Structure formats: structure tokens, C-alpha cells
Amino acid sequence: MDTRESKTPEEELEHFKEVSQPEDYEHPEPDEDQPEAHQAPQRLTWLLPVLIVVVAVVVIGLLVIGLGD
Numbered sequence: 001m002d003t004r005e006s007k008t009p010e011e012e013l014e015h016f017k018e019v020s021q022p023e024d025y026e027h028p029e030p031d032e033d034q035p036e037a038h039q040a041p042q043r044l045t046w047l048l049p050v051l052i053v054v055v056a057v058v059v060i061g062l063l064v065i066g067l068g069d
Contacts, residue, residue, distance in 0.1 A: 007015065
């Protein structure tokens with residue numbers, strides 16, 4: 001990422017040309033053709049259900065202990 005504050009006139013013109021052109025959907029960027037960019041992460045798919053079950057068990061346990069007193 002370019003963090004410089006000022007650009008040369010040539011850089012400004014190139015940036016303006018890139019921004020002003022409409023996106024080409026027939027020829028996508030090379031990284032959009034990579035299959036791993038379209039796959040869901042497989043490692044964390046089980047995390048949310050397990051987290052929900054753990055929180056539910058803790059809440060039920062707190063309610064039972066709290067009502068038992």
C-alpha cells in the first residue's frame with residue numbers, strides 16, 4: 001500500500017485512469033480465479049456450534065445453581 005502523501009503528476013494520472021475505468025467482469029483479476037479464494041475456511045466451521053453449546057451449558061448451570069439456593 002502506498003502511504004506517501006503526495007504523488008507525481010504521472011502517478012495521479014495513472015491512479016485516475018485505474019479508478020475511472022469500469023470493472024471488467026469478463027476478465028476478472030487473477031486472484032479471483034484461484035479456487036482457495038472461493039472456499040469457506042474448513043477449520044473453524046465447528047467453532048460456532050461448540051461455542052453456543054458451551055455458553056448454553058454455563059447459563060443453565062448458573063440458573064440451576066442460582067435457583068437451588
